[in-house]
Amino acid sequence: MVTSRKYAALWNERGFTLLEALFSFFIVCLISFSIPLVIKGFSLVREEMLPPPYYQWTLFNESVRQETWKSRGMTVTNSGFSFILNGEKVTYEKYQDSIRRRVNDKGHEVVLQKLSGLSFNAIDGGVRIEGVFLDGKKLEGEFFYYGE
Structure with missing residues (x-):
């Protein structure tokens, strides 16, 4: 017990x-x-x-191509390029490690990011953009305007 x-x-x-x-x-x-x-x-x-860099580049490439296609007069500098679209000035410029889009020098729309290198070069009737992402992938594109 x-x-x-x-x-x-x-x-x-x-x-x-x-x-x-x-x-x-x-x-x-x-x-x-x-x-x-x-x-x-x-x-x-x-x-x-997070989308991979090539996906971001493809979206950026198509949107810029459609805008520049309908634009008039393009100005290219070392830090970006601008053009006239529907009476408004559209600017794509380098901003820190990304590219931003502005309309009439207002706004801040980041359209491509995580870039370690970026260059804008004027070509006949357009602009050539060369970019290097942080992972080392290099991409380039040529954008032409066909407006007046």
Whole structure:
């Protein structure tokens, strides 16, 4: 009977028993060890959601090509280029590590980002843009205007 009374003290309702305390400690450890894994998973998902550089360049290339196609008169400088589209001055210029678009010298629309190198060169009837992304990928494009 002594042994049964000894084990009966482990299952009383006055407080936690050793078994309950160990189980609670196991649950707390399980949760605290899984938090870094969950955070790492979220950061991987966020990185995968960013478009790759060639996708950004393709979108930039098509939007600039459509705008310059209908534009009139183009001015090219070392830091960017501008043209007239529907009576408004549209400017694409280098801004820190990106290219931004402005209309009538107002606004700040980033159209291409994460560039380590960028150059604008005047060509006959347009502009040549050469860019280098932070990962070292080099891309280039020529944009011509056919307006008046």
